[in-house]
Amino acid sequence: MNIGFSEVLLNIKARISVDILDKDIPRIRRRILTWGRANHKHFPWRKTTKLWHGLIAEILLQRTRAATAVSIYEQFISNFPEPKDLASASVKEIEKLIYPLGLRWRAPLLKQLGEELDRLGGEPPPSFEQLLKLPGVGPYAAAAWLSFHGGGRGVIIDANVVRWICRLIDRKCDAETRRKKWLIQLADRLTPQRSSGEFNYAVLDFTMEICATRPKCSVCPVGAELCAYGKRVLLKEL
Ligand code: SF4
Known part of the structure; x- marks a missing residue:
């Protein structure tokens, strides 16, 4: 197949423009x-000693300004100190708490996450693939948690x-x-x-x-x- 000069130039430009x-x-x-x-x-989730609270923070922070998430996060960890507390909360209660972040639809997933973490002994698993299997945890939250709280690379x-x-x-x-x-x-x-x-x-x-x-x-x-x-x-x- 013959490629014209302009196409060659475009290809070169495309290659250069995505390179560092x-x-x-x-x-x-x-x-x-x-x-x-x-x-x-300094944000409260950056110094938490509870690994699962770190994961909750990364989920709450998606598409949210960090400053906006501070008070919701603090209320969240005070209401749900352990995964079993989140697991036993009602979806309505969780919904009400995270409503200001526009994440109401995540409430059922957070409840399921509490149930799953409680089943796992209270801590998130240490691998990216395992983290992705948790309810409500996507690639961003998994990578962020691994690098900030899980001692891994993300x-x-x-x-x-x-x-x-x-x-x-x-x-x-x-x-x-x-x-x-x-x-x-x-x-x-x-x-x-x-x-x-x-x-x-x-x-x-x-x-x-x-x-x-x-x-x-x-x-x-x-x-x-x-x-x-x-x-x-x-x-x-x-
Ligand atoms: S990295 Fe720095 S120099 Fe580059 S666009 Fe951002 S602020 Fe400007």
């Missing part, structure tokens, strides 16, 4: 980690992370981008093999504060040198 050079990956990580250590945000991909990665390579993103293979591969390459929890906390805080909806490129630790969007902003300003 191997040598730049550790530099980006280091800058994010350094920023994260100096700007770590690659987290939420809307803010997608936006950040797309800006690093200056590529438009939409609601489907999070499922694209190239995006998942890039997120995986950026996430270190060890201490992924510390890196992920830094990324969450960084994408909330610096590479936010309106990016603060002028004060960004990643900067124009390592970010294609940042480079474009800088060139416009010159």
Whole structure:
């Protein structure tokens, strides 16, 4: 099959636009980690000693601003200190509690999760695949819990992370981008093999504060040198 010159050019551009050079990956990580250590945000679920409360937090945090989730989370763990307490609550009671987060429909799943965790002895299982089998636990909550609470490695991909990665390579993103293979591969390459929890906390805080909806490129630790969007902003300003 003959491919025209313009198609070849398009293919090359597509390949370039989804790439970050191997040598730049550790530099980006280091800058994010350094920023994260100096700007770590304190939320109650980040210091919980109850592993299953960490999983509840990750479920409540999906599509919710962390600040909005604080009071609901605190009420949740006070009402349900153990999985058996959640298992024996009524769906209505759980619904009422999580209503402000717009997650009412998750109430039956949370009750089932309480039942399942109670059956498992009170703690979430330590593998990604096993976590995904729990009611109400999707890939984000499983990866986040593993890296923050479970002592394992997890690659987290939420809307803010997608936006950040797309800006690093200056590529438009939409609601489907999070499922694209190239995006998942890039997120995986950026996430270190060890201490992924510390890196992920830094990324969450960084994408909330610096590479936010309106990016603060002028004060960004990643900067124009390592970010294609940042480079474009800088060139416009010159
Ligand atoms: S330079 Fe701008 S777009 Fe790039 S990571 Fe930093 S804040 Fe985000």
